[in-house]
Amino acid sequence: MPGTAVPWACSVCSSSRPCCCRSWGWHWPSPSSCPRWCSPAWPPVTSAAPVGSGSRRPRWSRPLSGGRWRPCWGAPLTATVPALTALGVLPALWVAHVRTRAWRWWGVWGRSALACVALFALTLGGGLLATEAGLVPQYEPPKLTTTELTGVWHGTDGAELRLRPGGRAEAGRLPAEPADEDWRRRDYVTCEGSGTWEPDADADNAGRDGVLVRLDGDCGEDTHWSISGSEDAPELFVLFGDPDGGELRILKRTSG
Structure with a gap:
C-alpha cells in the first residue's frame, strides 16, 4: 500500500x-x-x-x-x-x-575576538613580507626556445601536435578555436591536417609565452597555446570558451 x-x-x-x-x-x-x-x-x-x-x-x-x-x-x-x-x-x-557566566567585555569572548583579529593580521602581514622577501617562491612558467618547443605533444582524446623544425606543424584530433560562425555553438573544434607554427611571445598579456598554430584548410582558426608546467616537464594549454567555465585542454611533450 x-x-x-x-x-x-x-x-x-x-x-x-x-x-x-x-x-x-x-x-x-x-x-x-x-x-x-x-x-x-x-x-x-x-x-x-x-x-x-x-x-x-x-x-x-x-x-x-x-x-x-x-x-x-x-x-x-x-x-x-x-x-x-x-x-x-x-x-x-x-x-x-557558558550560560552561567556573566557577560563582560574583557571576558572570554572579548579576548577571543581580539586574538582572532591579531592572528589574522599576523598571518596576512607575515605572508606578504615572506612573498616580498622571496621566502615564498612564485610560480614562473618555463621559457622555452624554438628548439625546445620542437617535438611531439600529446593530450587527451588522442590529441596530437607535431611541431617540426622550420615552422611546419601536423595535427591529429587537435582542438582549435572555432570559426566566427561556430563560436556560439561550441567551445572548440577538432581538426586534423598540417599547417604552420611559430613562437608567440605573451600574446594574451598574461606573462606567458606560447605557440601560435595555423592549420591549413577551413578547420578552426589560429590557436594560441600557452606554455606552462616546468623546465623538466613543459606543457601547452588553451582555455576554450568562457574564461569562467570553459574547456581546458593540455598537451604534454612526449619526445624531443
Whole structure:
C-alpha cells in the first residue's frame, strides 16, 4: 500500500545500497518493496500512514520498534541511541556552563575576538613580507626556445601536435578555436591536417609565452597555446570558451 509524503525521509536500506537521506517530498514506497527502513533519530513530524495490516503506528516509529527493523547505517538501536547521546553530552554541558557566566567585555569572548583579529593580521602581514622577501617562491612558467618547443605533444582524446623544425606543424584530433560562425555553438573544434607554427611571445598579456598554430584548410582558426608546467616537464594549454567555465585542454611533450 503506497505511503504518504513526509518532509523528511531516508532511502531504503538493502545489502547493495546503504542508507541515504533524501530531500523534502520523498514518498515512502510500499512496505513489501524493501526489507528494512532508515529513519532519522528524532523525526520532526509523524506520518499517519499505517505500517502494515491492522497497525496504527506511524511509519517513522518502525525503526524504533525493535525486531528486524534497524536505524540508519544498519546499527542496532541499543548501539545507536547511546552513541548519539554521547555525542550531544559535551556540547550540552558546555552550553549550560557558558550560560552561567556573566557577560563582560574583557571576558572570554572579548579576548577571543581580539586574538582572532591579531592572528589574522599576523598571518596576512607575515605572508606578504615572506612573498616580498622571496621566502615564498612564485610560480614562473618555463621559457622555452624554438628548439625546445620542437617535438611531439600529446593530450587527451588522442590529441596530437607535431611541431617540426622550420615552422611546419601536423595535427591529429587537435582542438582549435572555432570559426566566427561556430563560436556560439561550441567551445572548440577538432581538426586534423598540417599547417604552420611559430613562437608567440605573451600574446594574451598574461606573462606567458606560447605557440601560435595555423592549420591549413577551413578547420578552426589560429590557436594560441600557452606554455606552462616546468623546465623538466613543459606543457601547452588553451582555455576554450568562457574564461569562467570553459574547456581546458593540455598537451604534454612526449619526445624531443
